[in-house]
Amino acid sequence: MSSDAHAIWDAERYQARHSYVWQFGEAVIDLLDPHPGESIVDLGCGSGQLTAKIAERGARTIGIDPSDEMIAQARANFPSLDFRIADAASLTIEDPADALFSNAALHWVNDQAAAIASIWRALKPGGRFVAEFGGKGNIRRIIEAAGGANPWFFPGIGEYSALLERQGFEVRFATLFDRPTRIEGEHGMEEWLGMFGSALMRDPKSVAEKLRPEMYRDGGWVLDYRRIRILAIR
Template sequence: MEVSSTQPKQRWDAELYEARHGFVWHFGESLVELLDPKPGERILDLGCGPGHLTYRIAEHGASVVGLDASPEMIGQARQNFPTVHFVLQDAASMAFDDEFDAVFSNATLHWILDATAVAKAMFSALRKGGRVVAEFGGRGNVRTVETAINAVIEKYSGSPAVSRRFYPSVGQYAAILEGAGFELRFAHLFDRPTPLEGEHGMENWIRQFSGFYFEALPADVRQQALNEAVERVRPTLFRDGEWFADYRRLRIIAVKI
């Protein structure tokens, strides 16, 4: 699928995310272990969403700031965790300077198409010796789902879908981090088939994370097109009564030297 050359505006349904997609932050808990936050450390949670992992980091005694570009997500985060500091800001244009011991990010970096800008912004936000610990969609992430969506969008609109996500390989992302000045200490691309909740798990997933493809279609065919995408992936991604998304994650640790 072709990737958009400009960053389109995102709209997040924080309620659907809280109700059905808690797996995102549950999987992210092992990333907090990898971060290993220490009391007193200053940590930025980049793309904090509704704040569950930000709060986890705060529980370790670190001084944490949750940053997100979505007003809906920041509103939800402030409601969930009133004692934690959250800021509404775009990570690609954030302007912190030598302020943090670590930047943590779960399930966010693939949403930011200007990966070079965000790598530079993370570098600038860290003090010397500071680390980035992040996980996000890597090369081949949700390929089965995106292939089905692409076919359906092309059928109903006459032109191929344009992706708004960047799923890099290890090599591609290493070059971006090194270009920003980081030393890459760890990188792992791995399959993580992800169970989705309930009989409408795939439909909910598509609505939450890929609804924008369908919003471009005439209103009277949207639901039909969505149903068709779900049926296309059913033979591969519905197994023993359960839906799975074919996630591939890229986990990295990089240090500002």
């Protein structure tokens, strides 16, 4: 779930307070449809929960993340699985994989063309690339409340499909959809901003107060997530 830059992530905080990230990602595993014996790379694996879910279906997995902290947490959580420190733009693996999976990670990547080229090289001919991440319009109101700067990559279907096709991928499935995401607690928005928006939002309390009238209800916050989900074949 972390970026292609070697930023410092609070892995324990992520695991304890932001489990919805990988819980929503379980639906993307259904699109991946892993089979026993397949080799599958989980790019942006975070603390490893979805890598483990894929492994439970019988696949041989490699979890990849640029964050030392996240990989340390993943190895502690699932010591029998293979986790490695690498970023999306310079990913290399010894043997091409049957599939590459990514959940809630690719919107952090700065060089999308380099990442897509790395994904291409990591796959066997006919291998599948399955991903979900922030899509066009994701957290629009949060960005506006913070002043409009957007360090993330939130593409539409056409934009991202064109990047994949330029590399040689065949896009078989793509969808862009609203996924309102609830964060529990009075200070849930500040917690989210502290975890995921700290580089952008220097005053999370002020941003949260701007958003409170429209996003806070019944003891929690409903964030305006939009996701792109895609399946492409090498």
